[in-house]
Amino acid sequence: MLLSRVAESVYWAGRYLERAEATARLIQVHTELFLDLPKSAGIGWTPLLAVTGSGESFRDRHPDASEERVIRFLAGDADNPGSIATSVAGAHANLRVTRAILPRESWEVLNQLHHWAADTRADAVDRRTRLAWTRQLIRQCQLLSGLLEGNMSHDDTYAFLLIGRYLERADMTTRVLDVESGILVGQRDGAAPYADVTWTSVLRSLSAHQMFRRTAGVMVSGPSALRFLLRDPQFPRSVERCLIEVSQALLELSRYDDPMAGCAEVQELLEQTPIDSMTAEGLHDYVDLLQSGLAGLHGLLAATYFQREPSTDPVLLAG
């Protein structure tokens, strides 16, 4: 038996944890990319804001997007609803509500992560400590996922955790693609000199580079990478794989008809749209379509299981 309110909290905890981890990975990879490329490449820190959908709220508060400001905003800013610290705090708050059904050990890990992220967030800003910080954060998130996977019954509660995680992950993958779409498509024309490096970093930011190489076995090219990140049925961060996970988790639940149909709709959109010949603009529109499909899926889940108005999460709806 699972209370609707608890299901919603678990779902959001899944989303927030995934968001924290994904944002840490983005910061990590973008920092590495920044160090690799010459100044003349003109890579700044605004793409990070764009990916996390927080450009506007950042500009409201800060005059310029310096490295320090952007990273502080994304890692530790308690006023930024999409920052890592806020996401961890969000997961903490939501799982606190559900603490009665959470394995105790995993609660302790989350509790430690929550304190640690808040106490050490300055380490994210300093470039010398930043990568160690993001690595540690990602590890803690992974540790928590592992503990939950190993210690929690794979029941309906767990299903909502997975649905939250994979929906957030699919959303994040489409965001990364959206921001990088100009560069991606540009590469086909051989116009952008550092495009291959950028593409590699896109793959890296989704921890996809190695798996892509094994599967694709070719030079990194825009269309092949794009296909991989959207459609690969096995890679755990591709949009297709995330939706497969969502639909499998839905099978654990009763009354899944509507959300299952919503899930299938997005999958169809993934499989039926030709990608290779897409222009930059076309890709942007396509990503928009995918994102609204994902938002629609969220709405169906809320209407079916949470029995009240869909939650208005600012970051989610920003897409």
Add this chain to the structure above:
Amino acid sequence: MLVGGLARDACGGVVDYLTSLGDKILERQQAAEVAIKAMGITFTVYTEAGNIDRAWPFDVIPRVISTQEWQKISDGLTQRLTALNLFIDDLYGAAKVVKDGVFPAEVLAKSVNYREQCVGVRPANGVWAHVCGSDLVRDADGTVYVLEDNLRVPSGVSYMLENRQVTKRVFADLFRDLDIHPVDAYPNRLAALLAALSPRPGVTPVVAVLTPGVFNSAYFEHAYLAQQMGAELVEGSDLVVEDDECVYLRTVGGLVQVDVIYRRVDDLFLDPEVFRADSALGVPGLMRAWRAGNVALANAPGAGVADDKVVYAFVPELIRYYLGEDPLLPNVPTFLCHDDRQRSHVLANLDELVVKPANESGGYGVFVGSMASKAEKAEVRCRVEADPRNYIAQPIVMLSTAPTLCDGRISPRHLDLRPFILSGDRPYVTQGGLTRVALQEGSLVVNSSQGGGSKDTWVIDPTVVSSRRQSQSQSQS
């Protein structure tokens, strides 16, 4: 230094051990604080800046009580709760106790926690207060008194359980040798008690813990107990009463009937149809469902009538009246301000008395004469004269002290003890309870909301411990 405060008979082994630690005791204290943070043992403090989760304040040096003494206390508490439950059941039934002139009708008439809506209801086995937390204090002469009874929504038991978890981590080396009585039976006992109240025998009962929500100061405890009992932790909005006057949980699979609600929401917020209409914490129709016998509530609404400190003063009489026995545990002598003679005594002797509002909890509104300023005395005089029924006074009990780590040194601090009593088929009293300690030097205020801390409470049989130590020393010689 330790021996002075701690060396009651039961503590020999503990004193030896702690003395042998020397300064290393500080490391244990640090280990305990780390454990508390990691385990997320918190309580919520309300401030103007918002609600803050604070780490649970804990002192590693345990408080020790002998099994023999505990048995007496335990018997006294059982006796007390038996009488109190008979009293509450009588009040909402035939009210013989009033008719017989044992309990004054005018006190009842002005009781804040008496609920007319409960008259005529008869909960299973006539038990209204299934869970009670009574506060005990030890005076300078060693006598243990009951200071107050909490029958509405007593809290603190989770901290008793968690304190033990912490000391087990920190003093792992001590536990087997000393035969410290375990405390962790409580959640199982409570779960069994609640399940037995189900109005649908034969069906596996659905039990829920009703919490005001995550911002309540005791939310940690609500979640903890639900988890330990395998019950659902619910808020008012998770429950709905349908046309059949049954209570249902809103779940992802649809509505599921709930049989027993361990409610940690105050009476007045339980049901906006009957009590406060503006309550968002309760469930409209819950009282209808309860009266119809379709759901059991623990504690029953109205049980808080016995929290009244005026009722408290009558408990020794009630024990004699209902059980024909002498009380095993004494009350602290109590002056009732609604009685003219007692009131003039109180007002003439404010310096030596503690004046308490009859229906507050958490230590709020308590006036301690020996520490009060002139203005405070004038103010309490006004309050008592304006509403004498709602004030009682007691002599200042010099709470006993126990050695406590403060700023790296061991010093005596005042403490009390809250054991928990379950009234089910068979009564159950916790082994020890929650020891609360005033961390400020000389302070008598132990409430965690007002800067108090806590200790683990060890009930130990000194005869077992000393015989074991003898045999150990023999085998080593």
